[in-house]
Amino acid sequence: MSRLHSEHHLVSRIGWLRAAVLGANDGIVSTASLIMGVATASAGPSQILVAGVAGLVAGAMSMAAGEYVSVSSQADTEEADLARERIELETQPEAEYEELIEIYVKRGLTDELARQVAIQLTANDALDAHSHDELGIVEHMAARPVEAALTSAVTFAVGPHCPCSWSYFRPPRC
Template identity: 75%
Template sequence: MSRFHLHSEQHLVSRIGWLRAAVLGANDGIVSTASLIIGVAAASAGRSEVLVAGTAGLVAGAMSMAAGEYVSVSSQADTEAADLDREKRELEANPEAELAELATIYERRGLSPSLARQVATELSQEDALAAHTRDELGIIDHSIARPVQAALTSAITFTVGAALPLALVAIIPVARLVPAVAIASLIFLGVLGAIGARAGGAPIARATLRVTFWGALAMAATAGIGSLVGAVV
């Protein structure tokens, strides 16, 4: 009996599609809504005005994230489809040139000319389009554009992220709202950074520092603008 056995592996890179959209959506939800709440509260608005502004920001932001992700990822999908269609036509029109092109790719990766030709020939006999899609175009399964998945993931995670600072408006006294939302949102961002890093196998400390730094900068800017506008008005 062989001492070796095959086993399946779940690589972290396979999560890149939905993870990017999820982290982006949640991060934007926390930062944009918290910044909006802080800016409106800093302008000396009452609780009801802050709630209305925050709720409007949540709804508008979720819809904007969904639409933006769908449009941008659809553009990627259209480009991939166009490249695949062109590759199909080239394979039908000149299969020998495409085979030579594939062999050249394998040579550049370190195979000898004879072995590169053999590998290209066998892969082309199995599924020529799949071989060119993967090795010439660089399109692999976990990187394929999925517009609906990206849109739904971003909208849902944005809503969850935005709901966290918005919930504080209902329970924190208005006089303490700005520092409370700022501190809580930085904690939320730190947790998000850690979760995202953990899911993606990245260094947790660096990811946490990155999201909290930019979140703090955004909230500080909107608080300053809110205070300025409130003083002028």
Template identity: 70%
Template sequence: MPMRHPEHHLLSRAGWLRAAVLGANDGILSTASLIVGVAAADADRSAVLIAGIAGMVAGAMSMAAGEYVSVSSQSDTEEAELTRERSELAADPVGETEELAEIYVKRGLDPALAAQVARQLMAADALEAHARDELGMNEITAARPVQAALSSAASFAVGAALPLATVLLAPTSALPVAVSAAALAFLALLGVAGAKAGGSDAMKGAVRVTFWGALAMALTYAIGTLSGTVL
């Protein structure tokens, strides 16, 4: 019988892909919006750059801290569930075996086969069996706070560097237009890349991020123009 090739599922990318795409999207959008708003207020190039760099550093640290705290909370919940499950397994292994068998019956196995499967899985690794089939926890969905924090911070910084580079290359008088156009192009490319990496529709991903990006930059441009006129 020929050996089957190992299957590669896109779900295994879900954790780091979400953090990376979210970080890069926020880096482009928030930094570009900040730059457009400051530039619209008739600030010179150095002031725009300072604002953009400050936004990049603050945003990257905020993303890292937010992801770490959020995913750490998930990790704490998972650990608490596992601790409780260990106690239940130690106190009533027979009852836990029956509970596992009931889960398999509900999924379509006949009672005798479900009981046999439950006993074998309990003998191999009882905690893993209950974590996976009772609690819905597995290696793919496990919380990884440090990985999420680093992915978000790094991707935010990379995303923020793109509109900052545009500031260095574009004429001062055209900064709002140039940064907006470049940011929308970057967001569209990010949407396509993220969609393809996740196996979803590329056009939908591009339209989704560019729409919200255009709206955000239009609002900050209006605020910057108003501030430059009134103040």
């Protein structure tokens, strides 16, 4: 029997959404600050425009590089933990099995039910069971460095031009 599940949870977007919010916010603040600083120095319109474009391009590249390095280190850590888990599953499967049981008992299952769950989940894919329940690594939240870098760069560049961001520069309406 197949069940359809029509809910669409937002957590699957968390990787790029975090990068988008950081990129847009930084783009708004740093680009506006640069333009205001150059304008304050009594520069002409063409100098202000050049400074704004240069700041936008440099900032987008900087955000992309920083996001890529940051998320790559997360991906490297996840992969190292998965490699360690693979070795532990090969060399000490019984200890790993008991570890899963303990995790499920701590989450509220009885010892017997925890054993049944551990048996079923490890029979299908032991590494997946351990990566999810022991390490907390799930597919929709896995680190994606390129996605984060591109999202951060684009939102840095687009953020200052989005009408919804202009409210930063307007006094609140009472």
